[in-house]
Amino acid sequence: MISRLDFLKRAGALVAAGIITPSLSDRYSLLARQTGANDRINVGLIGCRSMGWANLSDFLLIPEVRCVALCDVDQQVLEGRAAEVEKRTGKRPDLYKDYRKMLERKDLDAVIIGTPDHWHCLQMVDACEAGFDVYVEKPIANSIAECDIMAAAAKKYNRVVQVGQQQRSGNHWHEMKRYLDSGKLGRIAKVNVWANFAYASILGAVPDQAPPAHVDFDMWLGPAPDRTFNPKRFHGSWRMFWDYGGGLLTDWGVHLLDMALWGMNVKGMPKRVMASGDNHQNPENISETFDTMSVVYEFDDFVITWNNVTLETGPYNRNYGVEFVGENGTLVANRESWEVYPYRDRIEAYQSLPNYNDHRDHVANFIECLKTRNMETACTIDNGALCAKYAHMGNISARVKSDLIFDDVRKKFNNSDANKLIIPDYRKPWKLPKL
Numbered sequence: 001m002i003s004r005l006d007f008l009k010r011a012g013a014l015v016a017a018g019i020i021t022p023s024l025s026d027r028y029s030l031l032a033r034q035t036g037a038n039d040r041i042n043v044g045l046i047g048c049r050s051m052g053w054a055n056l057s058d059f060l061l062i063p064e065v066r067c068v069a070l071c072d073v074d075q076q077v078l079e080g081r082a083a084e085v086e087k088r089t090g091k092r093p094d095l096y097k098d099y100r101k102m103l104e105r106k107d108l109d110a111v112i113i114g115t116p117d118h119w120h121c122l123q124m125v126d127a128c129e130a131g132f133d134v135y136v137e138k139p140i141a142n143s144i145a146e147c148d149i150m151a152a153a154a155k156k157y158n159r160v161v162q163v164g165q166q167q168r169s170g171n172h173w174h175e176m177k178r179y180l181d182s183g184k185l186g187r188i189a190k191v192n193v194w195a196n197f198a199y200a201s202i203l204g205a206v207p208d209q210a211p212p213a214h215v216d217f218d219m220w221l222g223p224a225p226d227r228t229f230n231p232k233r234f235h236g237s238w239r240m241f242w243d244y245g246g247g248l249l250t251d252w253g254v255h256l257l258d259m260a261l262w263g264m265n266v267k268g269m270p271k272r273v274m275a276s277g278d279n280h281q282n283p284e285n286i287s288e289t290f291d292t293m294s295v296v297y298e299f300d301d302f303v304i305t306w307n308n309v310t311l312e313t314g315p316y317n318r319n320y321g322v323e324f325v326g327e328n329g330t331l332v333a334n335r336e337s338w339e340v341y342p343y344r345d346r347i348e349a350y351q352s353l354p355n356y357n358d359h360r361d362h363v364a365n366f367i368e369c370l371k372t373r374n375m376e377t378a379c380t381i382d383n384g385a386l387c388a389k390y391a392h393m394g395n396i397s398a399r400v401k402s403d404l405i406f407d408d409v410r411k412k413f414n415n416s417d418a419n420k421l422i423i424p425d426y427r428k429p430w431k432l433p434k435l
């Protein structure tokens with residue numbers, strides 16, 4: 001017998017294929033009529049501590065969604081989140097330490113991936129192969145090669161994938177894009193992106209030590225190199241160490257570079273990338289990623305720059321943002337607003353404020369796409385891959401201290417040291433997925 005969710009998926013596939021073409025409002029009412037109390041969308045979450053939990057919380061606002069499984073390598077986190085799900089929904093999800101066991105379930109519809117970046121590729125590809133749609137956090141991966149593998153996996157297994165770059169569902173960001181597309185700013189020669197956050201300085205080194213008894217540290221490391229546990233390289237702060245993350249450039253960079261690339265209609269690689277980075281601000285900073293960094297991405301007609309420091313201040317009194325410098329005026333944007341500052345009265349000043357529903361709308365967009373088999377989610381895997389590759393290229397340029405050109409067909413830089421940083425060397429028994 002065909003389940004109602006299967007029916008919706010098939011109906012959605014017909015819509016997606018253009019075989020039936022209900023209007024958007026018709027489609028919503030069709031879905032509303034067909035989705036009843038027994039027609040749940042079962043989700044499992046891998047990585048439950050911070051953003052994974054924030055994601056699940058918004059999934060649970062959608063009436064059809066049911067959380068049936070949680071997976072984490074930290075038993076304390078797992079138990080704590082299970083209790084919260086039970087309190088909120090009245091049902092305790094099944095708990096897993098090994099995501100591969102969770103993926104053996106037959107009743108899942110979607111998997112949320114909220115683990116550190118070095119895990120995303122394996123877990124996303126395995127989830128796609130198991131036949132589940134995926135909401136994967138940003139940056140989609142911790143290397144350029146993994147980005148390409150994940151984009152290929154979504155296509156091979158025909159899965160709906162949403163990347164957790166929720167600004168793509170933000171009303172005021174869409175309005176900004178329409179403004180940029182109107183051409184009012186005139187020729188845009190430069191786009192500046194910056195993110196200045198104190199958390200990029202990991203201070204006060206502590207000795208390596210045994211992992212807490214409630215943590216399966218070997219499974220936390222997964223494909224990353226073997227090493228002794230250190231609490232400064234663990235929950236939350238892992239993002240400042242190359243084996244697991246890429247610092248502010250991959251953490252905030254993918255959100256904000258995304259807006260720069262989208263605004264400038266960039267779909268491919270830059271002509272050249274030049275970067276410099278170090279721990280100039282806090283020499284006692286034990287993080288490997290940079291507390292002080294500048295990157296220039298060069299294109300035929302304009303440049304995009306990235307800058308970060310750890311003092312939480314910045315241009316226009318914003319510690320993070322994106323600035324489009326046009327001949328008629330400058331548009332400055334971040335999550336709190338965007339504004340146009342006219343140059344010599346050439347255009348009108350303008351301000352736009354957000355509705356702060358980005359994240360909820362992003363999750364809702366994923367569920368809608370899952371039901372209708374619409375592969376064009378608000379932030380597709382291709383889009384997530386593009387931004388993540390830009391961020392990784394900037395880091396690689398700074399690490400090898402050379403400007404770089406990346407050939408996205410041959411998958412090679414014009415620099416042998418940089419080429420060594422494209423493909424991660426997975427620790428056995430983990431294997432980089434091959435598609």
Ligand SMILES: NC(=O)c1ccc[n+]([C@@H]2O[C@H](COP(=O)([O-])OP(=O)(O)OC[C@H]3O[C@@H](n4cnc5c(N)ncnc54)[C@H](O)[C@@H]3O)[C@@H](O)[C@H]2O)c1
Pocket residue numbers: 046047048049050051052071072073074077097099114115116117119137138139164165166219220221222234235236237238251
């Ligand atoms: N979209 C956003 O605005 C946003 C905001 C913050 C973080 N993020 C992203 O979310 C991801 C998680 O970041 P975080 O800050 O929540 O990290 P975190 O360290 O707080 O949480 C990660 C969780 O994953 C668990 N984990 C690690 N390895 C695991 C494995 N093999 N199986 C199951 N669980 C495992 C950890 O125990 C921990 O509970 C990152 O990719 C980050 O970039 C996105």
